[in-house]
Amino acid sequence: MSIKKSLMTAGAALSALPMSVLAQNQVNMSPGVTRVGAEIYDLHMLIMIICIVIGIGVFGVMLYSIVYHRKSKGFEPSQFHESTKVEIAWTVVPFLILIGMAVPATSTLLEVYDNDDAELDILVTGHQWKWRYEYLNAEGENVSFFSNLATPQEEIYNSEAKGEHYLLEVDEPLVIPIDTKVRFLITANDVIHSWWVPEIAVKRDAIPGFINEAWSKVDQEGIYRGQCTELCGSYHGFMPIVVHAVTQDEFQGWMSAKRADKAAQVAASSVDLSLDALMSEGEAVYQTQCLACHGAQGEGGVGKAISGSSIAMGDIGVHLDVGIKGVAGTAMQAFGAQLTDVEMAAVITYQRNAFGNNTGDVVQPSDVALHKQG
Amino acid sequence: MGDHHHGPAKGLSRWLFTTNHKDIGTMYLWFSFAMFILGGTFAMIIRAELFQPGMQLVEPGFFNQMTTLHGLVMVFGAIMPSFVGLANWLIPMMIGAPDMALPRMNNWSFWILPPGFLMLASTLFMEGGAPAFGWTFYAPLSTTYAAPSVTFFIFSIHVLGVSSIMGSINIIATIMNMRAPGMTYMKMPLFVWTWFITAFLLVAVMPVLAGAVTMMLMDIHFGTSFFSAAGGGDPVLFQHIFWFFGHPEVYIIILPAFGVVSQVIPAFSRKPLFGYASMVYATAAIAILSFVVWAHHMYTVGMPVAGELFFMYATMLIAVPTGVKVFNWVSTMWRGALSFETPMLFSIGFLVLFTIGGFTGLMLSIAPADFQYHDTYFVVAHFHYVMVAGAVFSMTSAVYFWLPKWTGRMYNETMGKVHFWISFVGFNVTFFPQHFVGLAGMPRRVPDYALQFADFNMMSSIGAFVYGASQILFLYNVIATIVAGERVSDEQVWDGAEGLEWTLPTPPPYHTFEVPPQIEASPAHG
Incomplete structure (x- = not known):
């Protein structure tokens, strides 16, 4: 534990993070807040403890050899090899341990898969x-x-x-x-x-x-x-x-x-909004929905640039089409079902008036609804 | 023909046109080391970005290109070719053959690799960037949603696959036909045995991978819908095909590593391998089981419960032959006369860390628990324990073990030991904390993470830089040995080493065993 602690302290010294964050260094699975989660946790702990016990045995024997059976200590090597009894034992015993693991694993798995009677x-x-x-x-x-x-x-x-x-x-x-x-x-x-x-x-x-x-x-x-x-x-x-x-x-x-x-x-989609209202709503929508691909300044990235774009400065119908239906075969999704008519109107208006696209166009929720109807 | 002696050609043509197994082995080894450095550089970029929460150095899209190329370059460029290089150098010398069975094909197997990787690396400079869908390239992220460079990736995989298949056919043909008189199958050194089995695995599964990428190519360019649900295809089918290749692939990487360790541990224990026959059978058992466990990589795709149970039980079974191997190595050390030269240190490092990776593998095989482990850093920690501490440590051990034989010069032992200890500590500082963040809920392949994972990630990054830097020491030691190492004239080199390669002069002449040696009747390894 002391090695781990000192490493963690070294990490903390290098880090600019506040100490309160250090308390969150979780090292194990959480049993969670469901019965199945607790069963999975118990299963995880069971298998891990079995592995640790076997590990201590195997590494212990190895360590004993490393310490005592050294050529530098003048240890004479034995020449023993092959023992059918030993080999059968270390095949059969692990197999039995595995069966012991498989039983609880199977019952937990069946529970995970019991999707019936949902409320x-x-x-x-x-x-x-x-x-x-x-x-x-x-x-x-x-x-x-x-x-x-x-x-x-x-x-x-x-x-x-x-x-x-x-x-x-x-x-x-x-x-x-x-x-x-x-x-x-x-x-x-x-x-x-x-x-x-x-x-x-x-x-x-x-x-x-x-x-x-x-x-x-x-x-x-x-x-x-x-x-x-x-x-x-x-x-x-x-x-x-x-x-x-x-x-x-x-x-x-x-x-x-x-x-x-x-x-x-x-109800809101039948009410017309002012340019300012649309712009401020549009900016919020842009930041959650568009920014990741189209950039904070509409400069593009995964997606095309909005700033100076022929779509954002051209025909409103085409712009609405792209927003509502997306562009097939690209990462541009169909946002028609994801955004309300108000949000769609706002973000289209925003794109047409931000980033130097000063078209002065205002798209109202009713325009979006009308466009969706074809 | 036996009296027609000649040395290597001069200059570049020696390497370009060579059909000599030693030259080709050397080229494979250097190529794989170059790829190891390249793949390692990608890993350093990944760890540098993950040093602290927040995006600092690269964009998320580029980060994904790095994780993808790191995996592809390390698996197909570093680990696999390094063991092929080892096979080229050692198999003929171990079975008493003058060369590989198909020397011209051997030349071609190697020389299509560099163009294959150039093609893969060139995608970094293409519009849309390199492949960014992970080394497992799940459709439809790798088809409908991939950058145009995916086509180059597909052809690159084809080239690497052709190289692997030819290399494997050559190894199988060599082992089956070129053994010296008296060298029966059950007298072959374990390294030869593990490669023999590996070569069959490669011939069986590389065509499956070729099929998968060809179906991708069809989906992308010719309007088919193998993996597209919208066209009646099935994205999960891709995963089944990929992992039918991918799981045996894991054993393709680790079995030759088992072979190396089975040569090194008896040599430095001065004691025969405890159970030669059971090691051979265990290797075969692992290889056969590897074909029926693939879907344990897919416990969360929504398979029927009967399928989950089958794959869980089959996967758990692998623990039995793997356990046999570990117990055998430990019993070989027991009451031996151990000494701890660098090859032995790396083999013991392998044994300890691979066993830990085996334990986490057993934990991952438990399907219900895997619902919490799957695709987290716990998995990343697991496979780096078996791939890096397993395959790479074993490969490093092999280089230190046979380098004096190959070059006739001794490496610097102190520097070798320093390399081992820095690697061992660096590796564990990197990957042990990843078990913790994985169990605590950090997904893999993310460029940024929540604050509670910060400390362990910083630790991981520091460890990775240390482990990465230690490879420079390794490179220096190898070059210094070749250029100016102390001369070794002893045929044996290591007092406990057994096998035909140690009966040859040190360094071995360009052509060896032009007259097959006679193998004595008593079992060499039994």
Whole structure:
């Protein structure tokens, strides 16, 4: 322990990080807040302890040899070799130990795979580079939203101090009720992603064209954070997952509020907004949705430049088409379903008037709605 | 023909047109070391970016190019060719053959490698950048969503595959046809045995990889949809094909390493290998099992539970023959007369660290636990324990062990030992903390990370710089040995070494065993 400690101290001395962060140096898997997670943790500890015990035995024998059976100490080598009895023993004994491991592993695996009787279904869709959640509901309208990284670029590029939940914070978390068997139906829109929240013991690949199932029944209220765990392109490291586990009552309240929000959005799309209102909303949308590919100054990057672009300064219809339908075969996604009409109108207006694109054009939510209808 | 003696040609043509197994072996070894430095440079860029949270040096897209090229260059450029180089030098000398069975093909196997890698490296300078989809290149990230340079990557993989297949055919043909009279299969040194089995694995799986990249090529350029769900294809199919190649590939890398260690440990223990026959059978068992465990890399893709169980049980079984190997090496050391020259140090380093990598491998085989380990730094730590401390340490051990034989000059022992200790400490400081961050939830292949992983990542980076720097010492020692090392004239070089190669003069003449040696009746290794 002392070696590890001194190395950690050396690391801390070199680091400009505050001491409080050091307390977070977790070294082991977390048992999490679900029964399955705790079982997985126990299994992990069991196998690890067996390995450590065997390791101590093997390394002990080796160390004894290294210390005592030295040529420099004048030790005469024996010439023994081959012993059928010994060789049978070290084949059969490990085999029996493996059977001992396989039994609990099988029962835990069967539990992980028991997706029946879920009380709530949530469709999780991986997009480059954000998650979309849709609460499936047999009776009423589904509630759905996108969950984007909320860490500002300034923190990522070191011009501002990093917050406590750096890279593990989103604009809108997934909300689930505790003591409820929640089934996640996991898929992807573009490339393969993987949805992982260690504390609730769910990791399943999100694969375009497939719908994978996983489930969790969370015991404790709390905020649980995870990340995408399958390389999915440039911003793979920047699509976190945040899960708020709340009581059943709070969940119902949240759900009603989301439904009300949705109704309000529909109403808002028939109201015209001022250029200033559209620009400030548009800037916010640009920063979460467009900036990663098109650059902070619209200079381009993965995507084309917005500044001086023939699309952003040309025909409004073409510009709306690109925004709503995306560009097939490129990383430019169809944002029509991802943004509300107000957000789409705002960001299109913003792109047409920011970065030196002073077209003076104003696109209203109603224009977007009209364009979507064809 | 036996009296037709000649030395090497002069100048560049010696290397360009050579069909001599020693020259070709030397070229493979130098080429692989150059690739090791290149792949290592990519690793240094990765570790420098990960030194602290936040983006400092490179952009996320370029970071992904670095992780991809690091993996590809190390696997296909450094480790595999280094063991082929070793095979070229040693197999003919170990079985009493004058050369490889197919010397002209041998020349070609080597000389298509440099253009193959130039093609891969050139993608760094192309518009859209180099491949950025990881060395496992999962579709559709590597097809629909890849940069245009992916086509060059595909052809590069084809070239490397052709080289590997030709090299393997040559090794199989040499071992089957060129053994000296009396050199029965069960008298062959273990290094020859492990390569014999490896060569069959290569011939079996390299065409599968070629198939996978060809299907990608079709998807990208000819409108097929093998891996595109939108066209009725299946992205998971790609992973099945890739890992049907990829898992045997892991053993292709490690089996020759087992062979080296099985030569070195008895030599410096001055005691025969404990169970020669069981080592041969264990190697064969590992090779056969390697074909039925591939989907343990894919526990999270959503396979049916019966599939998960099958692959879990099959994977756990590999622990049995691997255990047999480790127990054998330890029993060989037991009551030997050990001495700790540099080759022995690297082999013991291999034994300790590979065993740790084996343990984490067993942990990863447990499917439900793998749901928490999969694609985290725990996996990164695991495979670097088996690939670096396994294959690379073993390769380093081999170079120190046979270099005096090859060159007739002794390396600097003190410098060799310093190299070992810096490597050993540097390696562990780099990769041990990665177990911790992985278990604590850090995904692999991310250019930036949450603050709670900062300290261990900084430690990892410092260790990596130390390990990287120690290779300069290695390079210096090897060059200094070749240029000005103390001359060795003893045929044996190491008092405990056994095998035909040690019966040859030191250094061996350009052509050896033009007259096959007679192998005595008593078993050489039994």
